[in-house]
Amino acid sequence: MKFTTSAILATIFSLPAVFSQTTYKVTYNQYYDDGSNSLSTVACSNGENGLLTKGYTTLDSLPDFPYIGGAFAVTGWNSTGCGTCWELSYNGTSINILAIDTSYTFDISLEALQKLSDGQGEAAGFVYATATQVDASVCGL
Numbered sequence: 001m002k003f004t005t006s007a008i009l010a011t012i013f014s015l016p017a018v019f020s021q022t023t024y025k026v027t028y029n030q031y032y033d034d035g036s037n038s039l040s041t042v043a044c045s046n047g048e049n050g051l052l053t054k055g056y057t058t059l060d061s062l063p064d065f066p067y068i069g070g071a072f073a074v075t076g077w078n079s080t081g082c083g084t085c086w087e088l089s090y091n092g093t094s095i096n097i098l099a100i101d102t103s104y105t106f107d108i109s110l111e112a113l114q115k116l117s118d119g120q121g122e123a124a125g126f127v128y129a130t131a132t133q134v135d136a137s138v139c140g141l
Contacts, residue, residue, distance in 0.1 A: 024072070024105040026088060026116065027126045032069050032101075032109035035060025042101040043070075047078030051100060054083075054141075059100075063140025066111045067095055070103030073133070085139035090116050090129040098139040106131065 031037060037059045039051050046052045056062050064085075073081030084099045088106060095116050097108050106129070113121035121127060 022131060023128050024088075024131050025126050026090070026106045026108060026113060026121075026129045027103075028110040028113040028121060029069065029107050030110050032059060032107075033066055033111055035065055039100070043074050043077050043079060044082035044100045045077070049078050049080055049082040051083060062098060062100070064096065064098040066109040067115075067139070068098045068100050069106060069108030069112065070101035071097065071099035071106055072104060074099050074102045076102060083136055083139075083141050085134050085136045085141070087132045087134050087138070088116055088129040089132075090127050091118070093118060096134065096138050098136075098141070 035058060039045050039056055039058060044051050051062070059065055059068060062068055071081065071084065071086060073084050075081060081099055086097045086099060086106070087094050088097055093116055095112055097106065097112060110122060116129060117124065117127050
């Protein structure tokens with residue numbers, strides 16, 4: 001009985017380590033697929049943390065285009081989350097997304113979602129992926 005209780009407790013306390021990765025809903029917005037769209041229309045436009053301030057003007061001027069989109073880390077205009085880079089992983093495939101706009105989860109270009117989901121993202125409308133923040137240089141900043 002004592003062994004069983006110890007084994008159960010050990011299992012329970014090991015669960016947080018198994019489930020420590022954060023999963024987010026990943027949707028798409030085709031606005032992020034059109035490279036000619038101006039950065040002046042996204043939350044990370046101008047201001048100290050803005051991308052216009054760094055010399056980028058349109059979506060396709062960003063080094064990681066079309067792997068861009070909205071992310072929960074961007075809380076609004078001039079957020080410190082602007083320009084953060086996120087590795088999204090789904091079913092063995094990983095992509096890196098440059099955060100340029102607000103979103104409750106991740107809202108990325110259709111092209112990026114199609115790559116992440118092996119072509120199934122548009123039909124499904126969304127996937128659930130794990131997200132890890134990586135250095136901004138991974139996304140070219």
